[in-house]
Amino acid sequence: xxxxxxxxxxxxxxxxxxxxxxxxxxxxxxxxxxxxxxxxxxxxxxxxxxxxxxxxxxxxxxxxxxxxxxxxxxxxxxxxxxxxxxxxxxxxxxxxxxxxxxxxxxxxxxxxxxxxxxxxxxxxxxxxxxxxxxxxxxxxxxxxxxxxxxxxxxxxxxxxxxxxxxxxxxxxxxxxxxxxxxxxxxxxxxxxxxxxxxxxxxxxxxxxxxxxxxxxxxxxxxxxxxxxxxxxxxxxxxxxxxxxxxxxxxxxxxxxxxxxxxxxxxxxxxxxxxxxxxxxxxxxx
Amino acid sequence: xxxxxxxxxxxxxxxxxxxxxxxxxxxxxxxxxxxxxxxxxxxxxxxxxxxxxxxxxxxxxxxxxxxxxxxxxxxxxxxxxxxxxxxxxxxxxxxxxxxxxxxxxxxxxxxxxxxxxxxxxxxxxxxxxxxxxxxxxxxxxxxxxxxxxxxxxxxxxxxxxxxxxxxxxxxxxxxxxxxxxxxxxxxxxxxxxxxxxxxxxxxxxxxxxxxxxxxxxxxxxxxxxxxxxxxxxxxxxxxxxxxxxxxxxxxxxxxxxxxxxxxxxxxxxxxxxxxxxxxxxxxxxxxxxxxxxxxxxxxxxxxxxxxxxxxxxxxxxxxxxxxxxxxxxxxxxxxxxxxxxxxxxxxxxxxxxxxxxxxxxxx
Numbered sequence: 001x002x003x004x005x006x007x008x009x010x011x012x013x014x015x016x017x018x019x020x021x022x023x024x025x026x027x028x029x030x031x032x033x034x035x036x037x038x039x040x041x042x043x044x045x046x047x048x049x050x051x052x053x054x055x056x057x058x059x060x061x062x063x064x065x066x067x068x069x070x071x072x073x074x075x076x077x078x079x080x081x082x083x084x085x086x087x088x089x090x091x092x093x094x095x096x097x098x099x100x101x102x103x104x105x106x107x108x109x110x111x112x113x114x115x116x117x118x119x120x121x122x123x124x125x126x127x128x129x130x131x132x133x134x135x136x137x138x139x140x141x142x143x144x145x146x147x148x149x150x151x152x153x154x155x156x157x158x159x160x161x162x163x164x165x166x167x168x169x170x171x172x173x174x175x176x177x178x179x180x181x182x183x184x185x186x187x188x189x190x191x192x193x194x195x196x197x198x199x200x201x202x203x204x205x206x207x208x209x210x211x212x213x214x215x216x217x218x219x220x221x222x223x224x225x226x227x228x229x230x231x232x233x234x235x236x237x238x239x240x241x242x243x244x245x246x247x248x249x250x251x252x253x254x255x256x257x258x259x260x261x262x263x264x265x266x267x268x269x270x271x272x273x274x275x276x277x278x279x280x281x282x283x284x285x
Numbered sequence: 286x287x288x289x290x291x292x293x294x295x296x297x298x299x300x301x302x303x304x305x306x307x308x309x310x311x312x313x314x315x316x317x318x319x320x321x322x323x324x325x326x327x328x329x330x331x332x333x334x335x336x337x338x339x340x341x342x343x344x345x346x347x348x349x350x351x352x353x354x355x356x357x358x359x360x361x362x363x364x365x366x367x368x369x370x371x372x373x374x375x376x377x378x379x380x381x382x383x384x385x386x387x388x389x390x391x392x393x394x395x396x397x398x399x400x401x402x403x404x405x406x407x408x409x410x411x412x413x414x415x416x417x418x419x420x421x422x423x424x425x426x427x428x429x430x431x432x433x434x435x436x437x438x439x440x441x442x443x444x445x446x447x448x449x450x451x452x453x454x455x456x457x458x459x460x461x462x463x464x465x466x467x468x469x470x471x472x473x474x475x476x477x478x479x480x481x482x483x484x485x486x487x488x489x490x491x492x493x494x495x496x497x498x499x500x501x502x503x504x505x506x507x508x509x510x511x512x513x514x515x516x517x518x519x520x521x522x523x524x525x526x527x528x529x530x531x532x533x534x535x536x537x538x539x540x541x542x543x544x545x546x547x548x549x550x551x552x553x554x555x556x557x558x559x560x561x562x563x564x565x566x567x568x569x570x571x572x573x574x575x576x577x578x579x580x581x582x583x584x585x586x587x588x589x590x591x592x593x594x595x596x597x598x599x600x601x602x603x604x605x606x607x608x609x610x611x612x613x614x615x616x617x618x619x620x621x622x623x624x625x626x627x628x629x630x631x632x633x634x635x636x637x638x639x640x641x642x643x644x645x646x647x648x
Contacts, residue, residue, distance in 0.1 A: 188385035
């Protein structure tokens, strides 16, 4: 009986173990091993940290690395600022059917692939696109306006792609906030701002933190949006990894980049949790 | 002295439905005023209008003589204890109580002193650093009151705050709330659907039904001298009959029910012979006796059979069926005299005409 239960438990655990082992742990160990070897000549390798050294000294690599980090944080902050009022409206102000419809509206863009969604922005923003035509038609511009291929366009794309992942956790936590707690905040003399700061935001904190972590990771690891909407100067770190692996066939450097990205996201997520005084355990519920 | 709270011709309509229909009342300073009514009668709507979360359709709300209609809820000198208390779960007890004071921009040291005073006042000193979910139901209750009372409001509104507590604690909190009200010497406006809460604690009770006040008075008024059939039926229990007036001499009436039972009663409304009337007799107003001689000079005397005994400790009742087939609820005295009473026993019952209130019924 006991032995049977044990086998059942192991069988139930198997998909998780396989998933973690085959797709995450083994590739990462392999990646790490690749990243610390140096090719001396054909088929001859030596262990060295030369690729990390290269990544950390080459200005272009380093600049892209930090830019990607800062831009991802910025995209997360902008997403939070836009998603919070949206989520508050859906969770607390909309009632019944309207609530469901609004929630669905947030979800609908995700029915089409990310590529098509991003292409939608290109149709809007490009030189011969809709907005450019509208501006000319309204007389606000006397020649076609190019709004693509810059940081702003890329930021728009990143925020748009991440929106749902911020709205969903926020709506969930805000829905659990009792209306009378907010009313009590006003009743006891609070203004809109102080109720937001002292009651609503502290209550929504688990949602804010988990939403931010997800959005940050998605932005950091995004490849499509920076490539399609970003300009020559908007190089994203994932593009560099792609280039090393696929274009230059330099797996060693690519693996080193990959590991740097992993360390970066871990450090920033850890910092975010420290900053808000939460543990990963609390945030994941 | 101006009343602490005064509502004048208050009306609130939601679309076509009138939730509060022309309600006027005033609450003298330092008193405990209850609004008692079944759920959905509009009592919470009144409270939310006083607190400022709803705007009345028409009418005026005055606090210490000044209209507060254009004052937002956070500026009104009233505070509210919510039905589920609405303590802030993300704050400690001290932060909860200090919340309103922080909003008033009071210096930190003074807030700390006031919070400590308030905690002493509610008999829970030293719990300031605890979290809300570490407290018991009764303690949360007291913290919710303290959180409002530190602001020294002119009027404290309480919206069925005992609803979530279990029976034993509710009984205890009734006494405690009354004591807290006396200790803080503030006007309390209390909303409830539980008549015993209202009767025990209040100086004045307004009985509300379908958006209107049926009667305003103290507990004794409502219990002994109900103005309307609704109040007679809502406060306490009652045996209830509908019948036709056979004889009317001033206030003294005789009514015959549809089953043919003749009852002597006292008129509350103006009633004439031939009118349809509703009659209420409380189970505790009916005396149970072994023989008719014990019923003294009661105007109404009946003989009947015990059909069932509803044992409920002090509130035990017996159901007695008379010869005409009417079943009456009669309070079973716990003096030992009727401890051997059984189903099927023959008993005599009687009550005075003054204990039978008669109201004009729907024709």
